[in-house]
Amino acid sequence: MTSTTPSPKATGAALFAMGSWLRRGTASKDARQLFLEGGREADEFYRQRHHYDKVVRSTHGVNCTGSCSWKVYVKDGVITWESQATDYPSTGPNMPDYEPRGCPRGAAFSWYEYSPTRIKYPYARGVLVDMFREAKARLGDPVLAWGDIVSDPKKAKAYKSQRGRGGMVRVSWEEAIEMMASAYVWTVKTWGPDRCAGFTVIPAMSMVSYGAGARFHQLIGGTMLSFYDWYADLPPASPQVFGDQTDVSEAGDWYNAQYLIMWGTNLPLTRTPDAHFMTEARYHGQKVIVVSPDYAENTKFSDEWLRVHPGTDAALAEGMAHVVFKEFYVDKREKFFADYVKRYSDCPFLVNLDEVEEKALEGVVGAEGLTSSYAPGKFLTASMMPEGTTERSEHNEHRPLVIEADGTVKDPGGTLADHYGKEGAGKWNLKLEGVEPVLSMMDTNEWEPVEVLLNRFDLPSFQGTESVGAGVVRRGVPARRINGRLVTTVFDLMLAQHAVEREGLPGQWPSSYDDPSCPATPAWQETITGVPAAACEKIGREFALNALASEGRSMILMGAGTNHYFHSDLMYRGFLTLTTICACEGRNGGGWAHYVGQEKVRPITGWQQYALALDWQRPPRQMISTGWYYMTTSQWRYDGARADAMAHPLGAGKLEGMTIADTLVEAAQRGWMPSFPAYDRSPLELGRQAKEAGMTPADYVAQELNEGRLKFAVTNPDSPENFPRILANWRTNLLGSSAKGTEFFLKHMLGAENSVNAEELPEGSRPHSIEWRDEAAEGKLDLMWVADFRNTSTTLHSDIVLPAATWYEKEDLSSTDMHPYVHSFNAAVKPPWEARTDFEIYRSLAKVFSRFAKDHLGTQLDVMSIPLFHDTPDEYTLKNGMVPERKGWHPGVDMPKVIPIERDYTMIGTKFERLGPLAKKAGLVQKGVSFDPSIEVDKLGDLNGRAPMDGLPGEGSALLDSAVKAADMILMFSGTTNGRLAYTGFKDLERRTGTKMAQLAEGDEEKRITFADTTIQPRSVITSPEWTGSETGGRRYSAFCQNIEQSRPWHTLTGRPQFYIDHDWIQNLGESLPVFRPPLDMAHMYGEKPVGHVGTSQEGTAEVAVRYLTIHNKWSIHSQYFDNPYMLTLGRAGQTIWMSPQDAEKIGVKDNEWVEAYNRNGIVSARAVVSHRIPEGTVFMHHAQERMVGTPLTERTGKRGGIHNSLTRIAIKPTHMAGGYGQISFAFNYYGPTGNQRDEVTVIRRRNQEVQY
Secondary structure: OOOOOOOOOOOOOHHHHOHHHHOOOEEOOOOOOEEOOOOOHHHHHHHHHHOOOEEEEEOOOOOOOOOOOEEEEEEOOEEEEEEEOOOOOOOOOOOOOOOOOOOHHHHOHHHHHHOOOEOOOOEEEHHHHHHHHHHHHHHOOHHHHHHHHHOOHHHHHHHHOOOOOOOEEEOOHHHHHHHHHHHHHHHHHHOOHHHEEEEOOOHHHOHHHHHHHHHHHHHHOOEEEOOOOOOOOOOOHHHHHHOOOOOOOOHHHHHHOOEEEEEOOOHHHHOHHHHHHHHHHHHHOOEEEEEEOOOOOOHHHOOEEEEOOOOOHHHHHHHHHHHHHHHHHHOOOOHHHHHHHHHHOOOOEEEEEEEEOHHHHOOOOOOOOOOOEEEEEEEOEHHHOOOOOOOOOOOHHHOEOEEOOOOOEEOOOOOHHHOOOOOOOOOOOOOOOOOOOOOOHHHOOOOEEEEEEEEEOOOOOOOOOOOOOOEEEEEEEEEEEEOOEEEEEHHHHHHHHOOOOOOOOOEOOOOOOOOOOOOOOHHHHHHHHOOOHHHHHHHHHHHHHHHHHHOOOEEEEEOHHHHOOOOHHHHHHHHHHHHHHOOOOOOOOOEEEEOOOOOOOOOHHHHHHHHOOOOOOOOOOEEOHHHHHHHHOOHHHOOOOEHHHHOOOOOOHHHOOOEHHHHHHHHHHHOOOOOOOOEOOOHHHHHHHHHHHOOOHHHHHHHHHHOOOOOEHHHOOOOHHHOOOEEEEEOOOHHHHHOOOHHHHHHHHHOOOOOOOOOOOOOOOOOOOOOOOOOOOOOOOOEEEEEEOEOOHHHHHOOEEEEEOOOOOOOEEEEEOOEEEEEEEOOOOOOOOOOEOHHHHHHHHHHHHHHHHHHHOOEEEEEEEEOOEOOOHHHHOOHHHOOOOOOOOOEOOOEOEEEEEEEEHHHHHHHHOEOOOHHHHHOEEEOOEEEOOHHHHHHHHHHHOEOOOOOOOOOOOEEOOOHHHHHHHHHHOOOOOEHHHHHHHHHHHHHHHOOOOHHHHOOOOOOEOOHHHHHHOOEEOOOOOOOOOOOHHHOOOOOOHHHHHHOOOOOOOOOOOOOOOOOHHHHHOOOOOOOOOOOOOHHHHHOOOOOOOEEEOOOOOEEEEEEEEOOEOOOOEOOEOOOOHHHHHHOOOOOEEEEOHHHHHHHOOOOOOEEEEEOOOOEEEEEEEEOOOOOOOEEEOOEOOOOOOOOOEOOOOOOEOOOHHHHOOOOOOHHHHOOOEOOEOEEOOOEOOOOOOOOOEEEEEEOOOOOOO
16 A cells, blocks of 8 residues: 655655655655555556557548558547557568558547547537528528528628638537538529539548548539649649559559659658658669758658759759660660660651741741741641551541651551540550551651751740740751651650750750750759759669669659649659650559559549449539639639740740630630539529520530520639539648638638738730629638538638548548558547538438428439540540631530539439449449449449338439448449459450450459458459559559550550640640740749849848748648647647748848748748758748647738748649640549649748737
8 A cells, every 4th residue: 555644754855855745655865765655556547558448440531642550549438549550461572561651640640539629519600600590580491591691792791701700609410501501502593503612632541531522512413623633743744644644653662663763752751651662672772862952851861862953853854864865765776765665655656847937936046047947746647648548547637657667657556546436446555566667767768857946945034035935946857758748756856855966967966965055965954953964964874774774673753842833744744754765664663653643542433433423423523623713712813924925935826815814714615624613604594494495405505605695604703693602621621731822712712801912913914715803702602611620721711610520430441542452441439529420411411402402493404514534535526636716616526515414402312322323324434444333233232231112213222321331332333342343344445455454353353342351451452454553463553564564555645655745735835845944933924023032121121032832741741730739849830931041141030030921922920940951042831831820910911920822822834724635635633734832932031029919
């Protein structure tokens, strides 16, 4: 028993002696020690710290590709801690396994379970609740009550103006759902379903949670906003080059590389669970190169560090490619490389050389004295040749050609022309049967030297044409006349583009690698990037030599450090040039790897069926987030950037005179990109009117457009009938993380307090295709609601806030591109307080919506405006990539397709929880591959139970009334988790390719992965035609192995990875070939102060202009974990801006002092972190530092300081909206404008250190 009597003999300082009273025991004479008697009861708290009643497997749904399986420990119904699971599928005996997996962020997650930031109950904006209750009591109908509020400008402003100011009151779940359902029904009835939008992030990390919300919105005809492009994680170069979106190797395959370049990706920070594959690869001799502007966490693992100026990476890649082309293709033609690019790239394809008239040459830098010349034009296709040139003639405008040594022009097969249609069946492959193409026209029996003009964009901005920094270089190529056309090969153009001289060719060529005056040399790139020419030369040569020695095991691991720029596609095309000319793509341990991949939903086909409600109706209504936010937040009113300023130096062509907003309108009207709201009339109204007119909806819409009575909503976005009205946020923190141009969001989308600094465009600089209203719209959204488990900037600005279950309180599925397995979330505890899972939230909303719809909607005909899709015959729309002049409106030809869908709005709740008939009736389609799930439909009914025969839609079909049942549908309907579908899918693909592929899934036909299986341990997936890699035989997944090993074509115009792209818009911007373009010149395009400017601020303090990069944070994942006390103690805590000692000295700021950063977009208050890590002229503000606490008022405005995205703005690149042609076509999260943000410039000054909150 422990003694509680203090010793009477205790001597010494009285203060120390008091310890014996505070902790009852016997004190020593000097009062320095305390003795306790008895057992270990004093340690009881610590010993019980790790006691538990049960352990539950789960994972984290944060936007991260870790996909770590965690063990969650529960004691007395309370989650106490978590630890890493260690039972992943094995990678085999010859490489490291996946574990250990995890990071400090994930290990700290359980803090959120019971944290003070936890949202415990439903809340709504108080003034809105009061008005709703009053109107409902007065009108007797909640839908009419909502309409009464939002239709009255004074009432609407009363609650919209309070967004972000607090005033939230607790409401019941019933009232919250009633308000939301009323808003949806009113909006669908009054404005149309496409005015309702849902936004959430990457589905792979919690497929059912994403899917439930998406399913609801698709069932009502709402718009699902994209995520991958909005986060700027989508690399547009992937579809441009490969016709596939970020299909990359798994993390384990990094280990198989023998030469690894980490280019713009900081693996230990952003890919913490997988970084061990990179570090452990050193044991087998892998050489590691790091390319980054700062001394990042991964730099210490490198053998060599190339410190590159931010945003100039494409120049470095071009210099390295110059070395490879010269030494391995010209000085010595390496057969391994030449054979590879001949079969697996567009190098041998023929390109027309178009004559350039004298007028186009006037004033062009580099063309002085020329009266005529040639420039690369369109691919030579069968449509340009005499009839009978090719065996097959279907789709000849999309059948590019090659040439043999004797001058015979042939169809190599495997091109887009054979992808669809009867003639191409069995011929769409890369076998080159009976065809021996040459790489260079020099290899034919007849050619002539021709000088061509190639583009450059590296000139000083005051030089050149209207296109900023643009000019031309004169280079020679071998060419010959074919059917009256002067043509050369892509390979010859690539050598010319990379300044590789060959005997007998005219033009301007470098004297050596050390010639800085000639674009593409190592010395030239040094003047741009700061990387020594010798290092560029050395690394380029080593990369190729290793690829030769290892048969392609050289790898470039790319990341946000290069992907988040306006011209990221050109950087990536430079990287992919290296991996392709070195024969690395489609090889284990080689090719390109990526920091996020497409965050693969491995069971993609089944997930799409569930999430997009394709079992009930097709097609879905999907939208490019970047375009939606650009118009909704009215950033177009401030964006004076013109396409001419970034166009081809010989002229902007079809883009002449367009602002960026004009290009968005044009892309929407052409049907290249989706645009919602679609028209200035409700799609339900169009359905009624078409029916009354006795016309098909397509004919009626075309008639109304031709008569001028109907207009696209995007042409008048500030008119109330064209406003989006509802935005749902779940699994996301839009305003605290990804809202590029946050202040514009606050002002125009929400009508809240903001700090927009920009001035609206003056007359003469405005878009010509958009109607200008002198008074900009503010507070467009009638309702923004959010479901979350923690308070964020988004919850504070929302009208209704719902308490969501955390990742440890629900069932769901997780997978990523980084690992070939799928595993589960499981509820360790029930959602505490009044929290609910996302599935249950949307299930409840669907049921109440249906009930209200009986009196207000019934059954309606929804006229869908649908873009031209990738992986469908829509890719044939543009002939030879040429954009025709508009001659009226023709659905599916020069405008979106018009597809009617009948919606019974009273049955949304019923359809939500039942499998629809289209899965069995229409089958499943993924990337052009068809799957017949008839057997699976029946098996799912046996597994999930069947709906009663009650006369309602889906009677007798499989039930989807729980998250587990939804997960089993996803797994059942996907080839990666259902071997029978994988096998039959390959069989379907064989009928098109004429090659054997089904053996990749042989032996797995009976394999089925169920949700119950994933709760036991992560489950390895099955090789499937849904993806291009192979896990067969236990190999590590690497993209394009199927293409290389099974002669499966890529989904591009040529059927191969493409260096050359001939869509009009891409040519009009001068980007047919990979070319270096510097970061946007904000000084010339937007009037910002140039980088390096030092001056005096309006407050009289010193200021400096710097590049502003919002890089990923070490102690958070986006905004998640930033508010976690464990992470706050590891980092500096609060908002910080990292800057170099040189820039800090210029403005007299010391480490940890307060600074203000400001530009045309907004203003931020933060503390400076002065570090030698940062290069002069650049600052870092980590993404995403929430301004929930610790953010003071700014000295300049007196308002609360901004957030990292207060200094950014949406910047849209026109080429990312091109469409209707081959791989340059839209698909959800495949191709579209990105939310890039790393070209920004900001001005920083030291502020008063006495901050106020």
